[in-house]
Amino acid sequence: MSDDSPPRQRWWNIEGWGLRWKVTAVLAIPVTVAMVLGGLRIQEELTNAVHFSQAADQVAHVPDLVDFGTALGTLAGTTAAGLSTPEEVARLDETLEQVRTVALNPELDPVVAADLTRVLASAEALRDQMKAGQVPIADLNQRTTEVRSDMSNIVSAIVDPIEDEEVLLEGTRLVDAWATQRYLFDQVMGIVSILRDPDQPGTQLVSASGAELAMLETLARSYPLADGQIEELRTAVKTRSDMVDAAGDGPLPLLNLRTSMMRSLEIYGSLIEQATEGITSTVEERAAETRSAALRDTAIVLATLLAALVLALLVSRSLVGPIRRLRYGALKVARQELPEAVDRIKLGDNIEDIEFTRVPVHTTEEIGQLARAVDDMHGQALRLAGEQAHLRLQINEMFETLARRSKSLVEQQLGLIERLEFEEKDPSRLESLFRLDHLAARMRRNGD
Known part of the structure; x- marks a missing residue:
C-alpha cells in the first residue's frame, strides 16, 4: 500500500497546501497579531517608565534650584538694605555649589544644562560683586530679577514636559509660590528707595505689596490646605505697610521689617518645599507605577501568548491527528484491505468470516x-x-x-x-x- 500524498502545487496556491500548513497558518496569524499588539503595549509602557524615571532624576534637582534662587534673592535684598549676614553669604555659596553639581550631571537635559551653566556664571559674578560691595542698587535689582526669572524658567522646563495632571498642578503651585516670594525682594527694593529718598511717595513698595496680595489670592486657590499660612502672609504684608506708614518722616524699623520678611520668606519656603516634594513624590510614584504596569503587562502578555500557543497546539493536534488517522485508514481500506477481501470472497471465503479494521478515530464530531x-x-x-x-x-x-x-x-x-x-x-x-x-x-x- 502507498499512502503518499499527491505532489505539492505551487506555494501560493492555498488549496494545494497540506493540512498541517493550513492549520498552522490559521493559528499563527491571530497569535502573531496578538504578539505584535502585546509588544507595542509593552513598548509603550516601558517608554513611559523610562520617561518618568528620567523625569524623576531631573525633578530631584528642583529643590536645589529653588534653594539657590531663594538664597540669591535673600542675599541681594539684605545687601541692598545693608543688613546682610555671613550666614546668608555662606548659604548662597552652598546652594551655588549644589547647583553647579546639578549642571555637571550628564543625565540632565543638554538644553537645561546649558541654560543652567549660563545662569550660574551670571550669578557667580553677581555674588562676587555683592561681596565686594560694588553693585549699584538699580543694577542689583535688575540682575537679581533676571537670574531668578531664568531659574524659574529652568524649573518650568524640567516640570512642563511631564505629561501628568498632578505633576503639572504641583508645578503650577511651585511657580506661583516662587513668583509671589519674589515680591518680597521688590518690597525690599521699595524700602531701600525710601531710605535713599525719604521724600518719594513709596510707589514701588505699595506696588510690590499689592502684587503680593493679589498673588496670595491665587495661592489660596492652589493651596486649599494652607489657609492659615496664606492668612499669615496677608497679615505680614499689612503689618509691613503699617510699619512704613507709622514711621512717617522718621527712621524705618528695619530690623522689624527684616524679621517680618524673613518670616514670610520662611512660610513661602514651606509652600515651595511642599510643592517640590509633591512633584518629586508624584513623579517617583508614576515611575514606579509605569514600571510595575510594564512588568504586569509583560507577564500578562507572555502568559496569554503561552496559553494561546498551548491551546493552538492542542487544537491543531486534535484536528491533524484524527484527520491523519482517517486518511491513513481510508487509503489502507481502498488500496489494501478491500482488494484483499474481494479476492478472498472470489476464492470462496464466506463473508461472515472476513473482518475488517475500522478507522482508528473514535470521536463523535x-x-x-x-x-x-x-x-x-x-x-x-x-x-x-x-x-x-x-x-x-x-x-x-x-x-x-x-x-x-x-x-x-x-x-x-x-x-x-x-x-x-x-x-x-x-x-x-x-x-x-x-x-x-x-x-x-x-x-x-x-x-x-
Whole structure:
C-alpha cells in the first residue's frame, strides 16, 4: 500500500497546501497579531517608565534650584538694605555649589544644562560683586530679577514636559509660590528707595505689596490646605505697610521689617518645599507605577501568548491527528484491505468470516462521523462483493443443472440411435445414423 500524498502545487496556491500548513497558518496569524499588539503595549509602557524615571532624576534637582534662587534673592535684598549676614553669604555659596553639581550631571537635559551653566556664571559674578560691595542698587535689582526669572524658567522646563495632571498642578503651585516670594525682594527694593529718598511717595513698595496680595489670592486657590499660612502672609504684608506708614518722616524699623520678611520668606519656603516634594513624590510614584504596569503587562502578555500557543497546539493536534488517522485508514481500506477481501470472497471465503479494521478515530464530531462513514462504505463494499460472489455461484449451479439435464437427454438419444443402428440394414440410412450418433456424442462432451 502507498499512502503518499499527491505532489505539492505551487506555494501560493492555498488549496494545494497540506493540512498541517493550513492549520498552522490559521493559528499563527491571530497569535502573531496578538504578539505584535502585546509588544507595542509593552513598548509603550516601558517608554513611559523610562520617561518618568528620567523625569524623576531631573525633578530631584528642583529643590536645589529653588534653594539657590531663594538664597540669591535673600542675599541681594539684605545687601541692598545693608543688613546682610555671613550666614546668608555662606548659604548662597552652598546652594551655588549644589547647583553647579546639578549642571555637571550628564543625565540632565543638554538644553537645561546649558541654560543652567549660563545662569550660574551670571550669578557667580553677581555674588562676587555683592561681596565686594560694588553693585549699584538699580543694577542689583535688575540682575537679581533676571537670574531668578531664568531659574524659574529652568524649573518650568524640567516640570512642563511631564505629561501628568498632578505633576503639572504641583508645578503650577511651585511657580506661583516662587513668583509671589519674589515680591518680597521688590518690597525690599521699595524700602531701600525710601531710605535713599525719604521724600518719594513709596510707589514701588505699595506696588510690590499689592502684587503680593493679589498673588496670595491665587495661592489660596492652589493651596486649599494652607489657609492659615496664606492668612499669615496677608497679615505680614499689612503689618509691613503699617510699619512704613507709622514711621512717617522718621527712621524705618528695619530690623522689624527684616524679621517680618524673613518670616514670610520662611512660610513661602514651606509652600515651595511642599510643592517640590509633591512633584518629586508624584513623579517617583508614576515611575514606579509605569514600571510595575510594564512588568504586569509583560507577564500578562507572555502568559496569554503561552496559553494561546498551548491551546493552538492542542487544537491543531486534535484536528491533524484524527484527520491523519482517517486518511491513513481510508487509503489502507481502498488500496489494501478491500482488494484483499474481494479476492478472498472470489476464492470462496464466506463473508461472515472476513473482518475488517475500522478507522482508528473514535470521536463523535465531524471527523469521527466521517470515519464511521468510511467504515460503512467498507462494510457495504464487502456485502456487495459477497452478493456478487453468491450470484456467481447461483449462475454456476444453474448452468450445471442445465448441463446435467442436457447430458441425460443426450444419453437417452444416444441409446435410441444405437438401437436404430443395430436394426437398420440400409447402408445409406446407417451412415446417417452414424453421423447423428457422432453429433450426439459431441453434445454429451459439451454437457460434460
